[in-house]
Amino acid sequence: MHESTDFQQFQNTVNKYLIRHRSIIDITSKLQETNAKVNRALAKAITQCGCTSIKASKQRYCEVKSLDSAHTCLKTHLEGELCPDCKEILASEIGHNLFYLAALCQVTGLSLEQIINEENNRLQTLGYFSMT
Ligand SMILES: [Zn+2]
Structure with missing residues (x-):
């Protein structure tokens, strides 16, 4: 069992290892590419594995x-x-996607942890009225 990681710690780790794709252009395009790979992994589970x-x-x-x-x-x-x-x-593809999401937060001066906390609070406060 792995130790739990908070989102700020994750963002700090991403920042440390974000070297090759540090440009915002690379980050946004890698975010999109890794998102496509998440969808592709699910498609392959259906059409190739069949589970x-x-x-x-x-x-x-x-x-x-x-x-x-x-x-x-x-x-x-x-x-x-x-x-x-x-x-x-x-899970691996989702992890890669989260890496670039945290990277986007890092280079734009946002805190992934703060965003998650604020979104969670918004959901809890507004409940079903927050659904879009
Ligand atoms: Zn499968």
Whole structure:
């Protein structure tokens, strides 16, 4: 089990090792590329490995007593579970994506941790009214 890392520590580590792609042009294009690789990893789990599949149709909204239970009748359209190999690949690609997200924060003077905390507070304060 790995030690937990806070986001500021992660951003500091990214800053330390962000050497080759330190230009904002490289960072934004790598952020986009790594995002595509996240999607590609999921696509490969479906079309090449086959451990999971997509079965999509129009969402059917059911009557619920509260919005807290609305998720019980809404589908993700994802069937099956990722196998350990696909899960590892997807997690790795998400990690690379987070690297460049933290890098973008670093070079623009933003704090990834502060952004996450503020977004979390906004969600908790506004609840369902914050949904876009
Ligand atoms: Zn798989």
